[in-house]
Amino acid sequence: MIRPKRLGMTIAHRAAILVYVAFALFPLYWLVKVSVTPNDLLYSEGVKMWPSRATLDHFAFVLEHSDFPLFFRNSMIVSVSTAFIVTILSSIGGYALSRFTFRGKFWIVGLMLLTQMFPLVMLIAPIFKMLSPLGLTNSLSGLILVYVAFNVPFATFLMQSFFDGIPKDLEEAAMIDGATRFMAFRQIILPLTLPGMAATLGFVFTAAWSELLFALMLISGVDASTFPVGLLSFVSKFSVDFGQMMAAGVLALIPACIFFLLIQRYLVQGLTAGAVKG
Amino acid sequence: MTEAVSAQYGRDRRPFLRRLAIASEPYLYSAPALILIVTVMLVPLAIGISYAFRDMTLLDPFSGGFIGLDHFRAIAKDKTFWLALKNTVYWTGYSVALQFAFGLILALLLDKPFYGRGLAQALCFLPWAVPSFLSGLNWAWMFNPVVGPIPHWLYGIGLMSAPDNILSDPDLAMWGPIIANVWWGIPFFAITLLAALQSIPRDLYEAAAIDGATPFQRFRSITLPFLAPTIAITVMLRTIWIANFADLIVVMTNGGPADKTQIVASYIFTQAFRRLDFGYASAIAMVLLLLLMVYSLLIVFLRQTLLKER
Numbered sequence: 001m002i003r004p005k006r007l008g009m010t011i012a013h014r015a016a017i018l019v020y021v022a023f024a025l026f027p028l029y030w031l032v033k034v035s036v037t038p039n040d041l042l043y044s045e046g047v048k049m050w051p052s053r054a055t056l057d058h059f060a061f062v063l064e065h066s067d068f069p070l071f072f073r074n075s076m077i078v079s080v081s082t083a084f085i086v087t088i089l090s091s092i093g094g095y096a097l098s099r100f101t102f103r104g105k106f107w108i109v110g111l112m113l114l115t116q117m118f119p120l121v122m123l124i125a126p127i128f129k130m131l132s133p134l135g136l137t138n139s140l141s142g143l144i145l146v147y148v149a150f151n152v153p154f155a156t157f158l159m160q161s162f163f164d165g166i167p168k169d170l171e172e173a174a175m176i177d178g179a180t181r182f183m184a185f186r187q188i189i190l191p192l193t194l195p196g197m198a199a200t201l202g203f204v205f206t207a208a209w210s211e212l213l214f215a216l217m218l219i220s221g222v223d224a225s226t227f228p229v230g231l232l233s234f235v236s237k238f239s240v241d242f243g244q245m246m247a248a249g250v251l252a253l254i255p256a257c258i259f260f261l262l263i264q265r266y267l268v269q270g271l272t273a274g275a276v277k278g
Numbered sequence: 279m280t281e282a283v284s285a286q287y288g289r290d291r292r293p294f295l296r297r298l299a300i301a302s303e304p305y306l307y308s309a310p311a312l313i314l315i316v317t318v319m320l321v322p323l324a325i326g327i328s329y330a331f332r333d334m335t336l337l338d339p340f341s342g343g344f345i346g347l348d349h350f351r352a353i354a355k356d357k358t359f360w361l362a363l364k365n366t367v368y369w370t371g372y373s374v375a376l377q378f379a380f381g382l383i384l385a386l387l388l389d390k391p392f393y394g395r396g397l398a399q400a401l402c403f404l405p406w407a408v409p410s411f412l413s414g415l416n417w418a419w420m421f422n423p424v425v426g427p428i429p430h431w432l433y434g435i436g437l438m439s440a441p442d443n444i445l446s447d448p449d450l451a452m453w454g455p456i457i458a459n460v461w462w463g464i465p466f467f468a469i470t471l472l473a474a475l476q477s478i479p480r481d482l483y484e485a486a487a488i489d490g491a492t493p494f495q496r497f498r499s500i501t502l503p504f505l506a507p508t509i510a511i512t513v514m515l516r517t518i519w520i521a522n523f524a525d526l527i528v529v530m531t532n533g534g535p536a537d538k539t540q541i542v543a544s545y546i547f548t549q550a551f552r553r554l555d556f557g558y559a560s561a562i563a564m565v566l567l568l569l570l571m572v573y574s575l576l577i578v579f580l581r582q583t584l585l586k587e588r
Contacts, residue, residue: 013387027413153315
């Protein structure tokens with residue numbers, strides 16, 4: 001039998017969840033709404049919840065008559081590479097920060113914190129001057145290099161906190177049984193940190209996916225442009241075509257959303273608690 | 279730590295190379311990340327800092343000379359800078375506080391299993407996947423009375439006397455970017471706090487419940503102490519990021535009306551890209567950097583104290 005108080009709590013809980021979901025989704029809904037509104041109704045029916053005529057013309061135009069598919073491909077290459085490289089580097093680095101005390105650790109942490117503290121705008125001119133003799137401006141590899149460096153410090157802190165949550169006894173037991181530390185790290189600790197790694201992967205992917213400033217400054221040609229730069233081109237070319245721009249925005253959201261739906265289940269698993277018990 | 283103990287007492291008979299390998303292990307683990315950070319961020323930072331003491335205007339062939347502290351003297355007299363500094367405090371304070379509060383509530387709501395949790399979680403976290411400038415554009419659109427619903431709602435519930443655009447109202451404009459920022463940033467806190475919540479051993483709650491602890495007592499004496507280190511580090515990083523986060527403001531209000539939404543980061547952006555004055559922009563960035571360093575030293579100190587207590 002369910003007690004009334006319990007039932008009331010459950011209803012309040014579900015209602016609160018619904019409010020969050022509505023708040024999170026409404027702006028996205030509006031984005032979709034604008035993207036299917038025909039140009040002639042964009043302002044006259046601007047406030048209506050749904051236009052009296054919906055059209056997919058904006059999407060068709062973006063896919064067939066713009067460079068958007070190319071931007072999309074570039075963004076995909078850059079974001080996926082960045083996410084994987086950063087996750088590997090930050091897992092190793094985060095493990096070092098979590099498990100060892102060593103000379104210079106304080107300074108390493110300090111330097112990594114320092115990288116989070118200034119506006120990256122400050123770095124644009126120097127980075128451009130450094131990368132251009134190496135042929136890394138106007139190339140996707142250069143962009144990946146820069147994004148990896150920008151994301152590694154935070155990802156390392158994140159991974160460190162995930163490692164901190166895993167008891168040291170686990171790898172100490174393995175090392176007593178004759179495993180080297182690296183074996184223990186790879187075979188025991190890393191599998192337990194998979195949810196953490198998935199979270200890191202997700203953070204970095206979205207950060208790289210939406211970065212605009214450096215993509216704008218380091219890339220000048222269409223061939224290596226990522227999609228945020230491409231989106232801006234809808235603003236600067238002739239006049240702003242909001243319908244097309246929002247359509248491109250909706251398309252750009254799809255991979256990020258799919259990525260999120262895939263990784264979020266790793267967060268739910270809470271493998272750490274299970275490892276301590278089992 | 280068997281190696282450490284045996285090394286201390288001089289009984290280590292393992293080969294020299296093996297001992298060297300063990301001693302260098304932490305450095306090998308952190309080296310790849312560190313090398314990248316130094317070459318791609320810290321070296322350019324040093325160069326950028328040097329700009330603060332030089333007359334660096336892009337496209338001006340005669341610029342580049344050393345001018346000492348002139349930029350910093352100019353900052354001291356720059357009224358827009360001081361206004362921007364004040365705005366930065368408001369912007370960062372409200373954004374972080376609201377993101378944290380709503381993020382923590384969301385994490386707590388999602389912590390216990392219920393039917394449809396996976397879906398609810400995925401949907402609530404979705405704003406994080408939206409590129410910041412796209413969400414800025416979209417929110418600016420929604421705040422506009424011609425094409426967006428928000429002014430009409432605010433008018434409808436009596437919060438506004440007419441459905442106007444709050445982005446063009448000097449007294450309210452800052453709330454536009456703040457709301458967009460809260461929407462965008464709640465998932466960050468919710469994700470990290472939820473991950474921390476899930477790593478708390480469930481047995482603790484069961485034991486506390488058996489001993490008759492109320493839900494509030496359990497929250498205060500189990501949840502909060504376990505979350506505290508995560509809270510300290512995420513609030514610190516988030517504060518720094520938001521203080522530096524100009525995208526939403528640049529896209530939504532561009533610092534206006536009358537510099538009422540100009541924060542230091544957007545002011546730096548304006549100086550660098552509208553006026554191409556990289557020297558002055560770097561000098562302002564240095565001031566911001568120093569302020570944020572003082573702030574984070576305080577938080578790091580706090581976190582160390584919290585960790586020791588555990």
